[in-house]
Amino acid sequence: MPPLKIAVVVGQFPTISETFIVNQIRFLKSQGHQVHIYCFKKIKIGIHPSDDIHFKDVKLLEWQHFMPKNKLKRFFKIFSILIKSINFSIRLDLIKRFNLFKYKKDAFNGYVFFRRYFELYFEINNYDVVHVHFANHAVRLLRQLEIFQKRIIVSFHGFDAHNYDHQFYNGLLKLKTICYTTNTAYTKDKIIDLGFPDHLITILPVGLDTNFFKPTQNLKKSERFNILFVGRLVVLKSPLLAIKIIEQLVNQNITNLLLTIVGDGEEFQRCEDYIVSHELEPYITLKGSQNQLEIVELMNSSDMFLLPGIKDDNNKAEAQGLVIQEAQAMQLPVIISDVGGMKDGVLDGKTGFVLKAHDIDAFVKCILYLIEHPKERIAMGSAGRKFAVKNYDISVLGQQLLDLYR
Incomplete structure (x- = not known):
């Protein structure tokens, strides 16, 4: 099987309480797959001493983040994106964002172009898989997921099943091409109650590195x-x-x-x-x-x-x-x-x-x-x-x- 190009989307990165996501990413990289991490908030803490090496290139999922502030660099990036977009319909879609009559100065300065580029981002960059951790974050990317034509995985982890109702997930429920994972049968029942179909849900617990969580032998324990x-x-x-x-x-x-x-x-x-x-x-x-x-x-x-x-x-x-x-x-x-x-x-x-x-x-x-x-x-x-x-x-x-x- 050829290596996959995978976009992993998380809320913030890294997070000490979500090391299972880091474990998953580390495994995928070890198998030769290309993994890019996207988050809505980036923080400067480490999970393991090596994380600065493995996870230093984490991109923020905001359309402004994809648009250079320097106007000259912005022009060259627009040109690069249009060349990179091998799909003719996508290229034409992006070119239409320069309609001055419709978008006025926002067309001239590239704002409309980059907002649309953000919506098409996963498709343009030819990912094989988009994997979103926590379903509430998937709701923030409905347009991107609707456009993306390949494999989409959304993982429920508990918080997202407990703290949101059916109405919140209404837009996500309309997308029938998404597969969902969840950690236990208990959480699966919760998300079925939210309206997600049983046949699209796979129970897949979050895992750990048992070589890291491994007892030291012959360690002298306390008398207590x-x-x-x-x-x-x-x-x-x-x-x-x-x-x-x-x-x-x-x-x-x-x-x-x-x-x-x-x-x-x-x-x-x-x-x-x-x-x-x-x-x-x-x-x-x-x-x-x-x-x-x-x-x-x-x-x-x-x-x-x-x-x-x-x-x-x-x-x-x-x-x-x-x-x-x-x-x-x-x-x-x-x-x-x-x-x-x-x-x-x-x-x-x-x-x-x-x-x-x-x-x-x-x-x-x-x-x-x-x-x-x-x-x-x-x-x-x-x-x-x-x-x-x-x-x-x-x-x-x-x-x-x-x-x-x-």
Whole structure:
């Protein structure tokens, strides 16, 4: 199969909480495909030390960004675009934008030309695939997607299924040539409720690099039993419930433990206040946001992973929770709740435990089991690593994505 030319569209780039997109792009590049990244907002942070090399050429998706400010450079770019446009009808379409009677000075200065060029951009540049991450961003590109004649993939990731209604997606629903991917059956049901047809939706979880998320052997662990929570500190991930679970263990005189909470968000202050007011500082620490290298280090020194997510007041829940697969890849048994799509990514009783949301007693019981049965805990961690490598490694999921592209 010849290499593909792929346009990947994201909201902002890079984003620490969306490393799965970086993993996907890195895989596609490793397979010899030409990948160009487009975003609506560009920020200067790194995901991995090598990212400045791999992702330094990221273009902003604004028509003004494609139009040189210098008038002479603008003229030469217009000439270059017209030469590059081998499709006669597209070239004629662009030439019509210089109609002074219709567009007046906006025709003369090239504004109309570049606005139209922006609409035709993916078609003119002869991409084989346009892949838009988060469906709400696809809505911003309706005209471009309507014109593009080749393969279009739009990936729902959870936020875009929860926070927008059928009316918002009305224009996207009219385009019948788009294929959709989503991370779990839970999210698929959400987007079917929005009106998207079942037969156009493929469940394709987001993946991770299991060579990066790989435990360091023979690492000396603390004498304390270390429990790790990683995620945005928002209601649906329920960091406060994690704190209350530890509080109950402490009340049962299980004090040789430490819960480390990694993340930031609207619940941070509430969590901090609860820890202080209930004198739980010796047993719980709030680390704030950490990069992936720091998270791997924390996972290396932990004994288990905890994510007792719930449904929030708007009935939203975790869509997949990639960090659950990252923890399993690091050979940590995981204890999670059964809401949303989290349960799809754990083998209950083999790589961890899937429990009823809000059932603090059940969470306490399972943590005690792991504390008291170190051999079983190690066996669960080993099974979790195998499960993550087989089902969630980016090379496995990346190949499935390539099958969709083709």
